Amino acid sequence: MFSLLYGLWKYLFSKAEFHVLILGIDKAGKTTLLEKLKTLYSEIEGLPPDRIVPTVGLNIGRAEAYKAKLIFWDLGGQLGLRTIWEKYFEEAHAVIYVVDAACQSRFEDTKSALEKVLRHEDLHDAPFLIFANKQDLQEAFSADELANYLDLKELNDRPNLFQSISAFDGSGIRDGISWLVEAMRKSKRTEMLRHRADAVVVA
Secondary structure, eight states, X not given: OHHHHHHHHHHHHXXXXXXXXXXXXXXXXXXXXXXXXXXXXXXXXXXXXXXXXXXXXXXXXXXXXXXEEEEEEEEXXXXXXXXXXXXXXXXXXXXXXXXXXXXXXXXHHHHHHHHHHHHOGGGTTOOEEEEEEOTTSTTOOOHHHHHHHHOOGGGGGSOEEEEEOOTTTOTXXXXXXXXXXXXXXXXXXXXXXXXXXXXXXXX
């Protein structure tokens, strides 16, 4: 009886926990985004943009948003570091992919990197939120323009959203995170990861 009541209490009152990868090639604004997420969704003030250095390895941030606990893994995007991305795929509920929308000369590089991520079997059914970052710059492509330019057929079979944002001033981020939390709640991948975790506990 106790276990039944505890299970009901846990279902009603505990917050879902999701692990979200923040990926993208170098200088896209991933760490600036992570620090802004801390400012928007936690009691910890994130670092200002002028104090952020390129990520070598991994940055972790925690936040609570829309009745969910979010753990963000920000991975370095330099060419030599992208090989470590896949080590984190298996445990991720979703991916935020950050694009410097103001740097058209690097769109082909970011498309190539994103296509490799989308094709990886360890991210099957994971929702993808693509942030067209740096909208505070006049030359930035909008989310719709970026989506048309990248033309990613691999996105067609999974939940996805292109969202215009500025990690510098925070505009557009809340809309994207709201969509992402709802997408993760409905995702087949979340159900799969939950069943796998339950099986480990039982064992």
